[in-house]
Amino acid sequence: MLQINNLIAQIEDQTIINGLSLTINPGEVHAIMGPNGSGKSTLSKVLTGHPHYTVNGGSIQYDGQDLLEMDPEERAIAGIFLAFQYPVEIPGVNNESFIRMAYNAKRKARGESEVDAFDFAQLISEKLKLVEMDEEFLSRSVNQGFSGGEKKRNEILQMAVLEPKLAILDEIDSGLDIDALRIVAEAVNKLRTPDRSFAVITHYQRLLTYIVPDVVHIMVEGRIVRSGGRELALEVEERGYDWLTVAASAE
Amino acid sequence: MSQKLIEDITGREYQYGFTSDIESEAFPRGLSEDIVRMISAKKNEPEFMLEFRLKAYRHWLTLTQPVWPNVTYPDINFQNIQYYSAPKQVKKLNSLDEVDPELLRTFEKLGIPLSEQKKLANVAVDAIFDSVSVATTFKKKLFAAGVIFCPISEAVHEFPELVKKYLGSVVPHTDNYYAALNAAVFSDGSFVFVPKDTICPMELSTYFRINTEGSGQFERTLIVCEDNAHVSYLEGCTAPQFDTNQLHAAVVELVAHENAVIKYSTVQNWYAGDPKTGKGGIYNFVTKRGKCVGRKAKISWTQIETGSAITWKYPSCILIGDDSVGEFYSVALTNHRQQADTGTKMVHIGKGTRSTIISKGISAGKSNNTYRGLVQMNKSAHGAHNFTQCDSMLIGDRCSATTLPYIDVRNGTASVGHEASTLKVTEEQLFFFQQRGIRTEDAMATIINGFCQDVFKELPTEFAVEATQLLGLKLENSVG
Numbered sequence: 001m002l003q004i005n006n007l008i009a010q011i012e013d014q015t016i017i018n019g020l021s022l023t024i025n026p027g028e029v030h031a032i033m034g035p036n037g038s039g040k041s042t043l044s045k046v047l048t049g050h051p052h053y054t055v056n057g058g059s060i061q062y063d064g065q066d067l068l069e070m071d072p073e074e075r076a077i078a079g080i081f082l083a084f085q086y087p088v089e090i091p092g093v094n095n096e097s098f099i100r101m102a103y104n105a106k107r108k109a110r111g112e113s114e115v116d117a118f119d120f121a122q123l124i125s126e127k128l129k130l131v132e133m134d135e136e137f138l139s140r141s142v143n144q145g146f147s148g149g150e151k152k153r154n155e156i157l158q159m160a161v162l163e164p165k166l167a168i169l170d171e172i173d174s175g176l177d178i179d180a181l182r183i184v185a186e187a188v189n190k191l192r193t194p195d196r197s198f199a200v201i202t203h204y205q206r207l208l209t210y211i212v213p214d215v216v217h218i219m220v221e222g223r224i225v226r227s228g229g230r231e232l233a234l235e236v237e238e239r240g241y242d243w244l245t246v247a248a249s250a251e
Numbered sequence: 252m253s254q255k256l257i258e259d260i261t262g263r264e265y266q267y268g269f270t271s272d273i274e275s276e277a278f279p280r281g282l283s284e285d286i287v288r289m290i291s292a293k294k295n296e297p298e299f300m301l302e303f304r305l306k307a308y309r310h311w312l313t314l315t316q317p318v319w320p321n322v323t324y325p326d327i328n329f330q331n332i333q334y335y336s337a338p339k340q341v342k343k344l345n346s347l348d349e350v351d352p353e354l355l356r357t358f359e360k361l362g363i364p365l366s367e368q369k370k371l372a373n374v375a376v377d378a379i380f381d382s383v384s385v386a387t388t389f390k391k392k393l394f395a396a397g398v399i400f401c402p403i404s405e406a407v408h409e410f411p412e413l414v415k416k417y418l419g420s421v422v423p424h425t426d427n428y429y430a431a432l433n434a435a436v437f438s439d440g441s442f443v444f445v446p447k448d449t450i451c452p453m454e455l456s457t458y459f460r461i462n463t464e465g466s467g468q469f470e471r472t473l474i475v476c477e478d479n480a481h482v483s484y485l486e487g488c489t490a491p492q493f494d495t496n497q498l499h500a501a502v503v504e505l506v507a508h509e510n511a512v513i514k515y516s517t518v519q520n521w522y523a524g525d526p527k528t529g530k531g532g533i534y535n536f537v538t539k540r541g542k543c544v545g546r547k548a549k550i551s552w553t554q555i556e557t558g559s560a561i562t563w564k565y566p567s568c569i570l571i572g573d574d575s576v577g578e579f580y581s582v583a584l585t586n587h588r589q590q591a592d593t594g595t596k597m598v599h600i601g602k603g604t605r606s607t608i609i610s611k612g613i614s615a616g617k618s619n620n621t622y623r624g625l626v627q628m629n630k631s632a633h634g635a636h637n638f639t640q641c642d643s644m645l646i647g648d649r650c651s652a653t654t655l656p657y658i659d660v661r662n663g664t665a666s667v668g669h670e671a672s673t674l675k676v677t678e679e680q681l682f683f684f685q686q687r688g689i690r691t692e693d694a695m696a697t698i699i700n701g702f703c704q705d706v707f708k709e710l711p712t713e714f715a716v717e718a719t720q721l722l723g724l725k726l727e728n729s730v731g
Contacts, residue, residue: 048686071685072686073685073689073690073691076685076686076688077688084686088677088679088680088683090698090701091674092700092701092704093698093701094701101687102688102689105687105689105693141701158687162687162688
């Protein structure tokens with residue numbers, strides 16, 4: 001599904017990703033952990049083609065295609081979804097219309113007919129239950145006036161509608177209270193399928209007690225310094241990142 | 252914000268920049284009393300019109316060009332402008348079939364079908380090419396309903412009493428520099444008269460086109476609604492692409508009697524000048540004003556301003572009748588090197604008068620967009636109320652937006668509300684759309700549409716779609 005090979009990427013003049021390799025197979029859940037500034041969020045931006053980041057080396061294969069050759073919207077249509085750490089507000093753009101636009105962009109690219117507002121309303125009201133959101137959220141402007149938790153739930157709602165092949169969740173747990181965390185995590189678990197892969201970026205292993213990963217990676221200074229099972233996250237919680245940071249710089 | 256992305260989005264060029272190869276009849280450049288007399292003679296005008304013009308011309312000579320607007324341009328040489336230019340027509344036309352086919356093709360190209368078979372659903376059109384009205388559709392049908400809709404040059408002959416009574420009654424020639432100039436040299440425009448208790452059965456519309464290089468367009472529009480009469484009117488404007496600036500100094504006067512409703516909408520897309528150098532383009536210096544003379548009269552201005560090198564206009568309402576209502580809904584978009592200083596004046600005189608101002612300014616490129624508005628509550632305006640909302644949107648970081656609200660309250664029972672906001676379209680927003688599979692062009696159109704909703708919903712339905720597309724085109728990149 002996704003093969004990242006020796007990736008090097010920078011923003012402005014600063015190299016953030018420095019020789020990162022990672023393979024995610026269909027249906028797998030990978031957790032990516034690491035201290036602040038280790039390049040976790042940058043990885044999510046590079047995967048989705050954010051224009052501020054430049055790739056200087058390495059390759060990314062996605063579903064047999066050269067991902068780096070694709071525009072951001074092509075990547076999205078090909079099934080890559082990013083749940084943003086800080087979802088932006090878009091004043092004046094109705095949330096439901098926005099999600100329908102995204103849904104129809106995908107259908108159009110597949111040569112399917114667009115879904116009208118009426119049919120879409122039925123489709124989305126099903127998905128709303130998944131994130132325990134009120135219908136009222138649909139009629140508001142995208143993320144405007146939403147609390148931190150509501151923004152995150154809105155991201156998951158979009159994911160549920162767009163049914164991606166690879167979902168990248170960038171600190172989906174940050175700023176959530178325990179109830180909101182449970183709702184978000186349960187929604188994600190319900191969206192797990194044998195084909196759908198997840199890259200879950202987080203600081204805290206707490207999220208991983210809800211969303212149980214197949215593999216845990218620790219990222220330090222732009223690359224993965226250690227990979228392991230669920231227990232690696234627990235070890236990090238107990239010991240912090242320092243021992244890994246030291247190990248990384250010793251290499 | 253990445254300059255490239257913004258430039259791609261905002262870099263689209265003007266579509267209506269072609270010139271039509273039509274023989275025109277024009278006066279020599281320059282302005283003098285003789286030219287004013289020649290214009291009047293050319294139109295076979297009655298004596299009172301010549302007097303009207305001469306008085307204005309003599310007054311104009313005493314005035315100097317205003318310098319207070321927040322725009323910059325080189326001095327205009329008024330002796331280098333052609334004050335009359337008309338498509339050459341050999342004889343009086345009886346039907347559209349006799350109109351120069353090249354002229355008809357021009358209007359087709361602009362998307363304005365004049366032939367009645369291809370007419371817009373239920374919209375009567377008056378087409379003004381350079382200085383004269385070339386075709387007015389549905390005239391007979393409207394006349395049967397009691398509505399007069401004709402070129403003002405025709406009204407001068409056929410309805411001289413009405414013209415005498417109302418022309419200059421809202422915007423006198425002493426009002427300002429360009430209003431005086433217009434009164435002296437205007438050659439045509441539209442005249443609408445809706446008699447008592449009549450609801451105009453269709454949308455009325457005028458399309459303006461300046462074709463000849465170096466000519467000015469000075470049209471004059473006069474709309475009068477008697478008691479309980481209603482009319483909705485739309486004007487559209489385009490011009491070819493020239494390196495020299497063209498002056499458009501129009502005057503629009505609206506008069507609403509008791510309980511009458513006049514809705515005046517503008518979709519302005521004059522040539523804005525070269526996107527890179529700023530050379531050429533229309534100077535759009537227009538005086539538009541409506542007078543609610545009767546009780547409960549209502550005048551509503553809606554404008555979508557997207558073109559012109561410089562836009563400088565303040566469609567205003569003088570609210571004299573008690574409980575009369577004035578509204579101003581505006582979207583002004585500036586891109587590249589365009590400058591706009593636009594807004595409104597709401598002058599409350601009658602008791603219980605109400606006004607609403609919704610202004611949306613969008614600046615992109617290196618443009619400069621100013622909202623300037625006056626809300627004046629006179630001593631007599633007991634219980635009057637105004638609500639103003641001015642929103643600015645910035646696209647990129649080389650443009651600017653300025654809001655200059657003037658509020659003058661002389662009555663303690665009057666109330667005034669003002670809200671303002673500034674919004675920046677960020678690359679993060681556009682990326683958010685892209686990450687959801689939506690192209691940047693569609694994203695931009697959606698954001699702008701959302702921003703302008705409050706104004707678009709005031710446009711006649713047929714034109715709301717057109718306006719949305721126009722704004723989209725103005726900001727879109729032509730290559731996907």
